[in-house]
Amino acid sequence: MPGLLPFNETLGETIPPNTPHAVSVSLPTWRSNIGYEEGESWVVDKMQCGYPRFFIHKSIEKLASSIIKQHGDTATDKAMLLPSHRCASRCSVFLKSQNPDIDPSRIRHLDFVPRQDHHDSHSSFVQPRVSAVIYPRDLWPTAKAFWQHTGEGISSRRADFCQRAFDEGQLVEASSARDSPPRVTKGPRRYQRVSVDLKNSAVVNGNGAAMDGVPPPDSAQFVEERFGRNLGTGLANQAKLAVRKRIAGSLTSAIELPDSLSHAEDLMRTRSRDVPGFSTDDVWLYPMGMNAIFHAHETLKSTLREAKSVMYGFPYVDTLKVLEKFGPGAIFYGHGSSHDLDDLESRLEGGEKILSLFCEFPGNPLLRTPDIKRIRALADKYDFAVVVDETIGNFLNVHVLPFADVLVSSLTKIFSGDCNVMGGCMVLNSHSKYYSRIRSHLEAEYEDTMFEEDSIYLERNSRDFVDRIQRVNVNAEVIADVLRAHPRVKQVNYPKYSESRHFYDECRLPDGGYGGLLSATFHEVEDAKIFYDHLDTQKGPSLGTNFTLSSPFVLLAHYGELEWAAQYGCEVSLIRFSVGLEDTEKLKEVFETALAAIPSQ
Structure with a gap:
């Protein structure tokens, strides 16, 4: 496209650059965001990746195609890949329920497992497993919605891990697992290494040479590439434990495993979210934040009752979709106002029963904070669960667990920061009246579907989480002030300057700030376009990155429903900023330069 600034010649590249499993993709101009939404080839054809729930990664597409070639019809079938049999079963049920006229036999799912002779002798290793739902191509929109x-x-x-096993004959359809003839190859070498305890694993220097006389590990083994250190696949459990401890508040050390799990300073800590009786066992990991939200909803339906849920405040789009499509439906209060709570209280007083109320603390992208104390009081009086998404506020800035029955959070965001791995969590309030029921259900039904290699990256990324939050808080406040001072900016949305600030401050920790996310609405859409096109930051979906990431959020998230979004204050001229760790003065200059590009009236 003509007229792009030099730093905008990145269309379709991964964010961060040259990152095979990047979470974001560069959409560097206002027009490129529209082109993406319109499916225009000059945008779509250049995209190397995308946000993982909206864009099927090329590695996943490749594995799905390989499975269809062997087990389906390439002309009529597609495959949706899930991590377990139960996940695939849920997908199959959803496809059939949303398409009642389809012949049920045309939707089937297959489980792929290690070939029996391989699995029996290596049961302690990470094993290649995947389930595929095979369905007619014309049901793609429904399958994509489930995803x-x-x-x-x-x-x-x-997908990469399973692709190699599939190609070498080590990953086979379950019914043929015992009958598959052995091949000459012994399969992917990463499966063959002896699982060892972390304390005894070899450390490899940057040149690949072994230390302590131990041969260097296979290059395909799970690797913390930035540091040249190889971690064995058997370390995933330790990594997951460290992540859970970090979320619980009982692990703050920015040191490597296994020392961080037994660090003296952390062993003496008693914070643990400041809820008596709370422990690391109350933290449950999921492969991404949306999956934690989905399972929170499914768990409450199973343990409490089948009834509508409330979505309070303008939500991240898919939370509302889960409540609407996976149960009796939802009552939507998009303004998140006191009048909305008045209306809800009137309904409840009249005898209406609800299952739960979902809210964000604060909301995205308007950064409004719900009256969580009043919500808690209503929940106690009228017997419904409260689920709070604390992704934006995060538990180092705010303390909302006492007011929730369940917390959910996306670990993909600031907890990771590196924008190269997905993760999510559900946190239970041990003082909730529903705690024993929820806990018992999870102990019986929970599946750990977070892939082992992802957990290793997430643990590495999150070690300096505490230090990063303070820097991000400072930078975001500075940028909010820069935007507020410009006459062409209509409104800056940030918890510190929101009408709902007092609700945020009621839960803000003594050393907590107002977070790294803010948004600005411009008086004119044309001003927003000019500003965005001249803004020298990374530009694409997602948030909570260690670098500043900008996006015309309403345009990208609600392109097909702009009028609907506008009635709740989400105007098309809104640009969202996830502020990073850059030098404060340099970052301030970047924003001032982009603002200066707007012609004066």
């Missing part, structure tokens, strides 16, 4: 709304799909790292 997007639930977060049940496999990760691109799992």
